[in-house]
Amino acid sequence: MTEFDLVIRNGTVVDGSGAPARQADVAVRDGVIVAVGNVRGSGHEEIDAGGQLVTPGFVDVHTHYDGQATWENRLVPSTNHGVTTVVMGNCGVGFAPCKPEHRDMLIELMEGVEDIPNVVLSEGVDWQWTSYPEYLDYLGRRQFDADICSYVPHAALRTFVMGERAFHREPATADEIRQMAEVLEESIRAGAFGFGTSQTMFHRSSDGRLTPTLAATEDEYAGLAAALDRAGAGLVQFVIEYNDDWEQVLDMGLRQAKAFRRPFSMSLVQSHGRPDVWRSVLDKFDAFNADGGKATLQILPRPLGVLLGLELTLNPFYSTPTYRAMADIPLADRVRELRRPEVEQRILSEANDPDPSIQIGMRVRDFDQLYEMAEGFDYEPAAESSIGAQAARLGVTPESLAYDKLLDNDGRNILYLAFSNYADFSLEPCRDMLLNEHAVPGLGDGGAHLGVICDGSIYTHLLTHWGRDRTRGERIPLPHLIHRMTRRCAEMVGLHDRGVIAPGYRADLNVIDLAGLTLELPRVVRDLPAGGRRLMQDARGYTATIVNGVVVTRDGQHTGALPGQLVRGAQPAPSPCRT
DSSP: OOSEEEEEEEEEEOOSSSOOOEEEEEEEETTEEEEEESOOSOEEEEEEOTTSEEEEOEEEOSBOTTTHHHHOSSOTTGGGGTEEEEEEOGGGOOSOSOOGGGHHHHHHHHHHHHOOOHHHHHHHOOOOOSSHHHHHHHHHTOOBSSEEEEOEEHHHHHHHHHTHHHHTTOOOOHHHHHHHHHHHHHHHHHTOOEEEOOBOTTOBOTTSOBOGGGGOOHHHHHHHHHHHHHHTOOEEEEOBOOSTTHHHHHHHHHHHHHHTTOOEEEEEOOOSSSTTHHHHHHHHHHHHHHTTOOEEEEEOSSOEEEEEOTTSSOOTTTTSHHHHHHTTSOHHHHHHHHTSHHHHHHHHHSOOOOOTTOGGGGGTTOGGGEEEOOTTOOSSOOGGGSHHHHHHHHTSOHHHHHHHHHHHHHHTOOEEEEEESOTTSSSHHHHHHHHSTTEEEOOOOBTSOTTTOOOTTHHHHIIIIIIIIOOSSOOOOHHHHHHIIIIIHHHHHTBTTSSSOSTTSBOOEEEEOGGGOEEOOOEEEOOSGGGOOEEEOOEEOEEEEEETTEEEEETTEEOSOOOBOBOOSOBOOOOOOOO
């Protein structure tokens, strides 16, 4: 008779606490870890982890699966990379609460902010809800390959109460703030983890209108923070822009978090336009936490890489008149046309007129920060490998070299634009940010930016680049990395029941062949509703990923099991259990 549902044998356990690795077996029963050490009893299923890492499942605190979770059971690409819990509703965009007459506005906002095509959302989201609790109930009836947690998106909340006035960026009245606060409090009590908001000009609807949350006043934020305080739960998630007003905006957010005793979280990157601001932000968070606050920074552990290509949303020539005229024809026909010398000459002579609704387009010709992605691509590329540097050595223009590179591989080549986090051609600022005691990895944006960004793979990148391979600077010890990827991320959102390999904790686990762990190149797939396109990135080396005690992937292949579910609100730490 078997004593356990699952036993992982002979692994090198890095348990998420920050403690050194140790050799141990891990036994699981009823979705819970019940023994760690020398396990004598047998399991219904056993995994030999000899020579491999055994870690807690990773917690992805910054995703946008709000739409995908309504039509798909797999939360890829995150779950391709050892993630067992995701948090969505970030940046203030999502689909609940929502009145029927506002659906198109929220779709256009998600399309513009997160690069999810309108037709995908229109066909994929079936709108079986109006209120946020109804949205949670809908998700609660579904099953996934990871657990889901969700913030209330501020833009949806604002639109629910204010209608078109929200998109006209009008200030909310006192009565509208009261209504928003009531809806938010109801949502928190139904299981929301807080609310996400945005204060950046980069976030726009597909028609060019700025995100409604940009117009929110301090009174509005105070009203929403007070609602969290009354509910006794919930985190405030912010994203800001590092412009002339960044300090006032951040100070306002921290002020409200402190006044109403709520945790605060914000993304931090090294802005290329202001390459030293991140140091000032770290200082503010250090001071805020030293004064009794609870604020966490989410750090992208590599450049914010915008992917450019003929199959993708952007390329260096995407808004030239000649390219725009052919942008929608099939790829093979477009490549054939682009290879004509007279077409190439015409495009290279035309100015790129950036689309004002996509601010990121202003940077698509930064050739000194543009790199070709090839097998074994290093996310800390040397400056001399850039398109600009290569062109200088070859005595050609960077425009012509980029043009040629895009046509390689029958037009499927992908170029990598280091948009942020790489001002000095080094990831040392990222390392300093990651090592700050108030930081966790984040900003992977799984489920979003489908034709521009593919950073849901950052958890594999943390292990391979930072934990194993880095040559252009110091690495980060694995126990520290895994602690940040698991327990610290879980604690940030109030999940005290996971992120640690110890008796009583949820059996969310990874078995990883670290020596063979490989991050594959991004690729384009067309598997969304309406045949929509998205970037996907896989990894080799995940021997098993386990959610709630059930193996969901084995050797990188999905098993068909869907033990993940909606999590409603913060979860307490487990009581000690015995075998």
